Amino acid sequence: MADAANQVPDRIPINLIVNGNRRTLDVVPWTTLLDALRDHLALTGTKKGCDHGQCGACTVLVDGRRINSCLTLAVMKDGAEITTIEGFARDGALHPLQQAFIDHDAFQCGYCTPGQICSAAGLLAEGHAGDADEIRELMSGNLCRCGAYPNIVAAIQQAMSRP
Amino acid sequence: MINFQFSRARDVADAILLLTGHPGAKLIAGGTNLIDLMKENVEQPSRLIDISRLPLRTIEETADGGLRVGALVPNSGLAYDPLIEQRYPLLASAILAGASAQLRNMASVGGNLMQRTRCAYFYDTATPCNKRTRSSGCSAIDGLNRNHAILGASNSCIATNPSDMSVALAALDALVHIAGPSGERTMALTDFHRLPGETPDIDTNLEADEIITAVELPPRGFASNYSYLKIRDRLSYAFALVSVAAVLELEGNAISEARVALGGVAHKPWRSAEAEMALRGQAATVEHFSRFADSLLQEAKARSHNGFKIELARRAIVRTLMQAASATPQSQAHKKIA
Amino acid sequence: MNAYVGTPTSRVDGRAKVTGAAKYAGEFAADGLLHGFVVAATIPCGRIARLDTSEALKVKGVLDVLTHTHRPPLAGKDDAWKDEVAPAEGSPFRPLYDDSIKFNGQPIALVVAEDWETAKFAATLVRVEYREEQAFATDLDAGRSKATEVKQPHEPRGDAVGALAKAAVRHDADYLIPTEHHNPMELFASTVVWDSSGRLTVYDKTQGVQNVHKFLCSVFDKKPDDIRVLSPYVGGAFGSGLRPQYQVVLAMLAALALRRSVRVVLTRQQMYGLGHRPATIEHVGLGAKSDGTLEAVTHEATAVTSRYEDFARNDSGWAEQLYKSPNSRYSHKLVRLDVSTPCDMRAPGAASGVCALECAMDELAVALKLDPIELRLKCYSDRDQSEDLPYTSKQLRECYARGAEAFGWSKRNPASRSMRDGKELVGWGMATGVWEALQMPVAARIGLTANGHAEVSCAASDIGTGTYTIVAQVAADALGLPIENIDVRLADSTLPQAPVEGGSWMAASSAHAVLGAADDIRQELIRLASAMPSSPLAGVDVADVILVGGTIAKAGDMGSAVSIADAMRHGKLERIEKQKLNHFAEDKSYARNTHSAVFAEVKVDEQLGVIRVTRVVSAVAAGRILNTKTGRSQIMGGVVWGIGMALHEETVMDHRFGRIMNANIAEYHIPVNADVQDIDVIFVEERDDRINTLGVKGLGEIGIVGVPAAIANAIYHATGKRIRRFPVTLDKLLA
Incomplete structure (x- = not known):
């Protein structure tokens, strides 16, 4: 019989509205929103790049605001509306940011890309970025090791100019 | 991450009750620091108490003309709040100098005050650290200490506090509202964080069964003459090597009041009432600011790798004060230093 | 015809990457998938004196903890561990092989559980005692005096030391480059899918699926058909994925031990135990x-x-x-x-x-x-x-x-x-x-169907470099088809030969493999078109014929054009498939x-x-x-x-x-x-x-x-x- 130190906590049922669909799942409290999306809901578009809030690859929108899903416990977001990269295209039509990222070659390996796009969507909604310097600063929570930053800025500027 | 129980507090009183009933329990709001540390097994709470839904999310005017900021106001909500932007732009600027947009959306005001050091040894459970495990030894004193404290350190710990927000709050003479089993109390922000002394494992003067409910900003916001300057190893998304929050009240070119808090140099935001007092009545000149910087850094002590911070801090203090004096505060987006 | 080569064509895999549809090694699902979490050494040198896994094994959901004393067999000879880019000198690292610790962060156990969080939690319960046997050293500055010379890349010319001493103007200095880590955004990961026949499908974060395939076959003594390695998308690598990394060995070990599908994902911290740019x-x-x-x-x-x-x-x-x-x-x-x-x-x-x-x-x-x-x-x-x-x-x-x-x-x-x-x-x-x-030997296969669509396949990887796109461009131009009609398949060990993607050699190497296969297709199409009754291409010099706009035509004479569809229908072929190894003149x-x-x-x-x-x-x-x-x-x-x-x-x-x-x-x-x-x-x-x-x-x-x-x-x-x-x-x- 395992003593307290080896026990896995009980699962807690939660609801998430993910990309407009209500999803019910049972999670252990230690499950992050990131792992819930990737492992429980098979939404692997949201990426794990560091698991410590250092890279931004896991960025999703929760109730419309961009956050790092790796530092968010799923159980604390019971009832929240989550938008992941899988929720951006509508009826096969790409979101303007997605198209802008393709047009400007704003990625290479593509691993940081869903987080960049979610973050950019958050940035546009926040409305605090005007010039390129402001975009750069407010996108600095999304690392891109391929070094696509100038193209990312250009893509965001395109999406800003053609809403 | 180790096994922990999870519960959600219904209200502040419930949170306190849960804390009292469960030694080893911790409050969680934004989680940006706590979950990070739990994943590293540095923090091992037996229970998490979710306070994120408590009604502590408002920014309200106080009777004396200040603002009372609920402990759960997100960092971004605070930084972009019109009242904060207008009346306490130093605070807005400092918040925007820290972390990333995503983290600022998550992190709460109260949680920001509770964030722990970025000392690499604190984070690495394979190395001794007095802050993590009392009396295990400090690896940084004779180790890699480029990022460590030059002020207020002890022989037990030379860690620094990583917060930007707290530095601005210290300069603004903010108050921390705290609730506990025996009622509410208020503490000056400058008294909230402790120096490491012999108990570096205790970061703050908050008791284990207490909860931060609000941060109060006194009426004076110094919106005309302020600046927050953060110096780091890359231009964004990095912790401060040195940061300076400076506010001035000027009559003509004469200083009637000066307040300066330093970040990245000590276990808490660093201020000196004495040095600030000496600036009163002086002209806002490089010479006087340099003398002030020398005074503020009088006790600074270099370790093997962080000696540069003393000179860096000295220059950054002068520069930030000049920015404040000339009403050209540092932009956090435009990286050229004003 | 160059409708695509040399142009700013958007990535053909762009849509997959901006929609989240692109799947990386740690994202493939399998029935009953288990998750492994690595326990890493915390000393740089010594031996494992004791490894106590009993507490970890008590955790509900933990199936096993693999260690050097508890694991399926691994090859015992260095040669078996030498992948195609391993250094010539030395003995490659073998995870969970024995009790020796060679570097800090070395994997010493793998906890396997029903889910990742449980494995990670149980890993904290594995108790390790070390025996530190000798003084260790990790500092280049301090070790400089003990450096040993290796074969010089270039022969000396003249008397450089003497000439330097006598030079009118001289500059002489040390420059120090520190250790650096690649830090691709994707965490190193492998998913090994077990099927009941015992065949293993391995999704691995690698720059070379065939390198990993050969390596796994030799390390685990498997036949080539027993293992298939894929890495359709790689979230950056920059060299860190050239050699097979230890997580793929661990995932294989666990799959073989438990006869289940297993995924192993390293943490960012653990990735610092992989290779690095040397100081x-x-x-x-x-x-x-x-x-x-x-x-x-x-x-x-x-x-x-x-x-x-x-x-x-x-x-x-x-x-x-x-x-x-x-x-x-x-x-x-x-x-x-x-x-x-x-x-x-x-x-x-x-x-x-x-x-x-x-x-x-x-x-x-x-x-x-x-x-x-x-x-x-x-x-x-x-x-x-x-x-x-x-x-x-x-x-x-x-x-x-x-x-x-x-x-x-x-x-x-x-x-x-x-x-x-x-x-x-x-x-x-x-x-x-x-x-x-x-440039390196690379083969490509093109399957052209009568409807004017082509599938181009090659084992090469696209680690963000754009291989999918340039292969599609070269094929589209060589076959005279719109790029939308080209379907590129890469990074599967069963596809035509390719070395690791590195050294900047893949663009030239893969492009010319595609050109070669496309030329064989062209010749086959000319043969078919020429054989048609009253063919405008009858007796034409093969060298003068190009593929353009879905047709086979004499260059500059669209009047001679025969549609690919007609030629193939006449030849009663639904599909033409050609595979070609590139060839570069050895000069x-x-x-x-x-x-x-x-x-x-x-x-x-x-x-x-x-x-x-x-x-x-x-x-x-x-x-x-x-x-x-x-x-x-x-x-x-x-x-x-x-x-x-x-x-x-x-x-x-x-x-x-x-x-x-x-x-x-x-x-x-x-x-x-x-x-x-x-x-x-x-x-x-x-x-x-x-x-x-x-x-x-x-x-x-x-x-x-x-x-x-x-x-x-x-x-x-x-x-x-x-x-x-x-x-x-x-x-x-x-x-």
Whole structure:
């Protein structure tokens, strides 16, 4: 019989509205929103790049605001509306940011890309970025090791100019 | 991450009750620091108490003309709040100098005050650290200490506090509202964080069964003459090597009041009432600011790798004060230093 | 017809990547998938005295904990562990093989559980006791005196040491490049899918599926058909995925032990136990006549390797390609330390060695009071001096000219600390870049269907480099089809042969494999079309016939066109499939290189030492650019890497513990968006009819080479301070 130190906590049922669909799942409290999306809901578009809030690859929108899903416990977001990269295209039509990222070659390996796009969507909604310097600063929570930053800025500027 | 129980507090009183009933329990709001540390097994709470839904999310005017900021106001909500932007732009600027947009959306005001050091040894459970495990030894004193404290350190710990927000709050003479089993109390922000002394494992003067409910900003916001300057190893998304929050009240070119808090140099935001007092009545000149910087850094002590911070801090203090004096505060987006 | 080659075609895998549909190694599902979590050693050297897994095994959901005493069999001979890019000398690391600890962070156990969090939790309950047997060493500076020389990459010419001593103007200094880690955004991961027949499908984060396939077959004594390795998308690698990494061995072990599908994902911290760019002391000596012509070049690199393998690259020989000198001596030394074996990292050898060489050239230019470009032109070498060979092409002069013009170099005041912008000192620096133009055996298969669609397949990887896209472009042009009709399949070990994707060789190599297979298709189509009744192509010279617009036609005579569909229908073929191994004429009478001239502007706050890289111009000569859009991105990415190497990147080790203390991506700084401003990429036209049919040279490495030096030289120009220990951080400027 395992003593307290080896026990896995009980699962807690939660609801998430993910990309407009209500999803019910049972999670252990230690499950992050990131792992819930990737492992429980098979939404692997949201990426794990560091698991410590250092890279931004896991960025999703929760109730419309961009956050790092790796530092968010799923159980604390019971009832929240989550938008992941899988929720951006509508009826096969790409979101303007997605198209802008393709047009400007704003990625290479593509691993940081869903987080960049979610973050950019958050940035546009926040409305605090005007010039390129402001975009750069407010996108600095999304690392891109391929070094696509100038193209990312250009893509965001395109999406800003053609809403 | 180790096994922990999870519960959600219904209200502040419930949170306190849960804390009292469960030694080893911790409050969680934004989680940006706590979950990070739990994943590293540095923090091992037996229970998490979710306070994120408590009604502590408002920014309200106080009777004396200040603002009372609920402990759960997100960092971004605070930084972009019109009242904060207008009346306490130093605070807005400092918040925007820290972390990333995503983290600022998550992190709460109260949680920001509770964030722990970025000392690499604190984070690495394979190395001794007095802050993590009392009396295990400090690896940084004779180790890699480029990022460590030059002020207020002890022989037990030379860690620094990583917060930007707290530095601005210290300069603004903010108050921390705290609730506990025996009622509410208020503490000056400058008294909230402790120096490491012999108990570096205790970061703050908050008791284990207490909860931060609000941060109060006194009426004076110094919106005309302020600046927050953060110096780091890359231009964004990095912790401060040195940061300076400076506010001035000027009559003509004469200083009637000066307040300066330093970040990245000590276990808490660093201020000196004495040095600030000496600036009163002086002209806002490089010479006087340099003398002030020398005074503020009088006790600074270099370790093997962080000696540069003393000179860096000295220059950054002068520069930030000049920015404040000339009403050209540092932009956090435009990286050229004003 | 070139409708696509040479154009800014958008990535064909773009949609998959922006919608989240692209699946990476750790994202493939399987029934009953188990999750492994690695327990890593916390000492750099010694033995495992005791490994107690009993508490971990009590955790509900944990199925097993694999250790060196509890695991399926692994091959016992070094040869079985030597993958296609393993160092020749040494004994490759074998995870969970025995009780020895060779580096801090080494995997010593794998907890396997029903879910990842449970495995991670149980891993904290594994108790380890070590026996530390001997003093360990991890510090290059301290170990320098114990360096041993390895085979020199280039033979000495003349008496370099003597000539250096006698030179009218001499510069002689050490430059220090710290340990760096690749830090691709994707965590290293492998998913091994077990099926009841015992066949294993392995999704691995790798730059070479066939390398991993062969490695796994030999390590686990499996037949080729037992294992299939795939990596359709790779979230960056930069060299870290060239050799099979230990997580794939661990995932295989667990799958074999439990006869279940298993995924192992490393943490960011654990990835610091993989390979790294070795810390290196680059000693460069330059002796010149007072007119600036070189008399002597010496370059001695002293690099870290592990205790168990000798990893060495060409750091020191690059002056042979760049600068004419009658006397030269190049050497490479290794210091064996208690660290994991270094591995290739973007432009291995050159990134470090050319950085030192180009800083040294800048210092020499200052000493000679010559413009840095003028010095380089005075020493310009039209031949590779090591073999005394001409180049297939070398437009480096044009790179200097075009880059200088775009940058505005002529407006530079040569004196340091002479240019300023308010409180900032402005510095302009430049450097040369050089890399090899390599090509490797690669095969491609094209399946053309009568409806004018083609599937092109090859085992090569696309690690973000754009292989999917250039393969589609080349195939579309060669087959005369719209690119939308080309379906590219890559990175599956069962597909036609390809080596690891690295060294900038994949563009040329894969493109020519596709060209070869497409030509076989063309010939088959001509045969079919010619055989049609009253065919307009009957008796035509095969060489005159092209595929264009879905037809087979005589070049310049669309009246002769026969549609592919008609020809295939007539030949009663629904599908034509051709596979071809590329072929490059073996001509050792030419040297093959890419070149660049890099110009950087920095602004340095005079009081605070804060450095901003405000502009970079990189003028690149790399033969024909297959895709100017993805190609520009590759060079831009290299420039961003160069900014990181110049200003940020350093793996910091506490030598008392032999432990990396910034094994994360918060304190191991790579550039963020705010660190990167204007980057101007210029592709200098470089026709090359000798190197290969298309004249392609490759772009993956050349983008970084020279950039750190250009920035460091700009910092010197701005501040008058020469920092030779990288990265150049503000504390070094304040000192």
